[in-house]
Amino acid sequence: MKILVPAKRVPDPNSTIKVKPDGSGIVTDNLKWVINPFDEIAIEEGLRIKEKSGPAEVVLVSIGSKAASEQLRTGLAMGADRAILVLSEEAIDSLAVARVLAKIVETEQIELVLMGKQAIDADSNQAGQMLAELLGWPQATFASKIELGDGRAKVTREVDGGLETLDLALPAVITTDLRLNEPRYASLPGIMKARKKELKEVPIADLGVDAAPKLKVLRMVPPAKREGGRKVENVHELVQSLHNEAKVI
Amino acid sequence: MGDVLVFAEHQKGKFPKTTLVSVAAGREAAQKTGGACHAVVLGKNVDAVANELAGYGVKTVYAVDDDALEHYVADAYTEALAEVVKQKGIDLVVATSTAVGKDLLPRLAAKLGAGMASDVTAFHEDGTMERPMYAGNAIATIQIEGSPKVVSVRGTAFDAAKKEGQAQVEKLSVSLDPSRLKTKFVDFNETKSDRPVLTEARIVVSGGRGLKNGENFQTYLEPLCEVLGAAMGASRAAVDAGFVPNDLQVGQTGKVVAPTLYVAVGISGAIQHLAGMKDSKVIVAINKDGEAPIFSVADYGLVADLFKAVPELTEELKKLKSH
Ligand SMILES: Cc1cc2nc3c(=O)[nH]c(=O)nc-3n(C[C@H](O)[C@H](O)[C@H](O)COP(=O)(O)OP(=O)(O)OC[C@H]3O[C@@H](n4cnc5c(N)ncnc54)[C@H](O)[C@@H]3O)c2cc1C
Numbered sequence: 001m002k003i004l005v006p007a008k009r010v011p012d013p014n015s016t017i018k019v020k021p022d023g024s025g026i027v028t029d030n031l032k033w034v035i036n037p038f039d040e041i042a043i044e045e046g047l048r049i050k051e052k053s054g055p056a057e058v059v060l061v062s063i064g065s066k067a068a069s070e071q072l073r074t075g076l077a078m079g080a081d082r083a084i085l086v087l088s089e090e091a092i093d094s095l096a097v098a099r100v101l102a103k104i105v106e107t108e109q110i111e112l113v114l115m116g117k118q119a120i121d122a123d124s125n126q127a128g129q130m131l132a133e134l135l136g137w138p139q140a141t142f143a144s145k146i147e148l149g150d151g152r153a154k155v156t157r158e159v160d161g162g163l164e165t166l167d168l169a170l171p172a173v174i175t176t177d178l179r180l181n182e183p184r185y186a187s188l189p190g191i192m193k194a195r196k197k198e199l200k201e202v203p204i205a206d207l208g209v210d211a212a213p214k215l216k217v218l219r220m221v222p223p224a225k226r227e228g229g230r231k232v233e234n235v236h237e238l239v240q241s242l243h244n245e246a247k248v249i
Numbered sequence: 250m251g252d253v254l255v256f257a258e259h260q261k262g263k264f265p266k267t268t269l270v271s272v273a274a275g276r277e278a279a280q281k282t283g284g285a286c287h288a289v290v291l292g293k294n295v296d297a298v299a300n301e302l303a304g305y306g307v308k309t310v311y312a313v314d315d316d317a318l319e320h321y322v323a324d325a326y327t328e329a330l331a332e333v334v335k336q337k338g339i340d341l342v343v344a345t346s347t348a349v350g351k352d353l354l355p356r357l358a359a360k361l362g363a364g365m366a367s368d369v370t371a372f373h374e375d376g377t378m379e380r381p382m383y384a385g386n387a388i389a390t391i392q393i394e395g396s397p398k399v400v401s402v403r404g405t406a407f408d409a410a411k412k413e414g415q416a417q418v419e420k421l422s423v424s425l426d427p428s429r430l431k432t433k434f435v436d437f438n439e440t441k442s443d444r445p446v447l448t449e450a451r452i453v454v455s456g457g458r459g460l461k462n463g464e465n466f467q468t469y470l471e472p473l474c475e476v477l478g479a480a481m482g483a484s485r486a487a488v489d490a491g492f493v494p495n496d497l498q499v500g501q502t503g504k505v506v507a508p509t510l511y512v513a514v515g516i517s518g519a520i521q522h523l524a525g526m527k528d529s530k531v532i533v534a535i536n537k538d539g540e541a542p543i544f545s546v547a548d549y550g551l552v553a554d555l556f557k558a559v560p561e562l563t564e565e566l567k568k569l570k571s572h
């Protein structure tokens with residue numbers, strides 16, 4: 001089975017994000033960059049499927065600047081087989097991402113796409129669902145468990161009020177939630193091997209897809225700051241304050 | 250500017266608050282841009298819910314009844330909703346970013362070739378909108394080009410629509426292409442709880458890793474929730490450790506809440522958690538580490554061992570209630 005795992009380069013979730021004074025974006029100096037955490041979970045799942053269910057190839061793809069090759073190398077070091085970097089200097093929206101991915105799915109004859117539910121920079125939570133529609137494939141988003149067999153996938157999903165199980169005909173797009181697995185770290189031998197694995201670069205223009213974004217970010221501002229409150233001495237003071245001052249109980 | 254269509258999610262014949270929020274958001278968007286706001290219900294035997302929805306100030310309620318729509322699944326719902334959008338020449342589709350909204354709207358957008366914005370918190374008269382990015386560390390002004398457009402709205406950013414008028418209900422039939430329906434609903438394992446729904450509660454009490462295990466959620470947090478009539482929430486760490494069910498996670502990648510009172514117990518206050526609760530009206534934090542970042546957003550902070558403070562708090566509140 002050929003599995004495609006899209007992986008986006010995003011700021012480390014532990015870093016402090018500041019908006020540029022001119023509102024044109026975020027300050028990127030000194031930021032640490034990582035594979036989008038949900039995509040890391042998707043890579044791990046792809047590797048587990050390969051280890052468990054036999055012959056499979058895990059292909060990574062990232063759309064972005066040359067710098068994203070760093071994240072692809074990390075994914076290869078985790079154990080993915082090869083990687084494609086679609087070079088694009090422009091910021092693109094999730095629909096354009098999905099169009100690019102759809103093209104790659106076709107040319108690579110992919111049978112399963114595993115991807116993050118959400119890129120933690122723009123927080124859109126869109127590309128997987130869009131890709132499924134463009135391909136005419138079923139989708140299972142927010143997966144916390146995946147069982148493959150017989151050309152079908154049984155997927156447990158994290159939804160409001162509980163867990164839902166869907167049965168999908170493959171090929172399909174599955175997006176990961178936090179509880180699906182705990183991604184492995186790249187081992188030293190893994191890092192050595194990754195250097196020799198294929199990482200192919202393709203300019204986005206060569207794919208012949210319409211990647212013009214329809215969602216445009218015009219400007220950004222920092223969020224309104226919440227006024228800090230105070231510390232209370234004990235439980236009694238807390239209850240009195242909530243009752244008499246805040247009047248919420 | 251053209252018309253707005255609200256996708257009205259319903260559960261067990263009722264509308265959760267999140268649906269009424271989407272109606273309010275749709276009405277606001279329509280008012281700002283000068284169009285009319287309609288709503289649509291999809292499902293099996295939807296007459297009653299369609300009539301109910303008609304009382305919330307929309308111009309028309311479209312009702313689509315089909316066996317294939319009995320359980321929500323993305324492919325069938327996308328096909329049906331896209332047809333309504335096309336038949337009615339809709340310019341903007343709106344729903345709240347619930348689990349269903351998040352699953353459905355992007356698929357719909359792709360089907361329509363539409364641009365989409367998630368978690369919109371405000372509509373402006375010039376057609377621009379606002380939405381948070383980077384776990385709420387940036388508030389972006391955005392624009393969607395072309396028509397139609399698709400928008401999910403943040404459930405905490407708009408008040409629920411109030412009863413107003415009685416719209417006309419129009420039944421629509423759609424033809425669903427069976428070759429596009431490849432998903433089978435198997436089952437729904439509902440989290441059993443007597444507590445209010447997290448996204449609807451006036452008070453939320455959330456626990457974190459500081460609770461140490463699931464049993465302590467029962468012994469310490471449950472009685473506090475009980476006396477406050479509060480919903481229970483949790484940090485990712487508490488959910489990952491299996492202390493509580495997944496759908497209690499509050500934060501950037503879980504649920505966003507903004508209750509009148511939010512009580513964070515044994516939660517450090519990572520940016521991802523703050524993203525899901527910092528718009529609460531009053532925030533209380535109980536943590537034994539006086540330097541924990543949660544205190545930077547708390548109106549009232551109590552530096553204490555939760556295993557001592559929470560039972561005391563529960564007792565004091567009981568006393569207060571009995572007066
Ligand atoms: C991609 C991604 C998405 C994420 N999404 C979310 C999300 O949506 N929501 C979310 O919450 N997190 C999210 N996180 C995780 C987040 O970064 C933090 O790891 C998490 O919120 C920490 O949970 P916590 O505060 O319970 O645990 P900790 O950070 O371990 O804090 C425990 C706190 O309990 C206190 N404590 C311990 N014992 C006691 C005691 N006896 N009495 C009083 N206080 C005590 C400690 O002082 C400490 O402050 C995400 C992370 C990533 C990478």
Ligand SMILES: Nc1ncnc2c1ncn2[C@@H]1O[C@H](COP(=O)(O)O)[C@@H](O)[C@H]1O
Pocket residue numbers: 006007008009036038039061062063064094097115116117118119120122123124125126127128
């Ligand atoms: N530039 C990108 N390169 C590779 N994958 C991406 C990119 N943008 C989004 N994705 C994938 O789409 C998922 C959802 O992204 P989003 O819709 O932006 O929240 C991510 O978890 C990735 O798997």
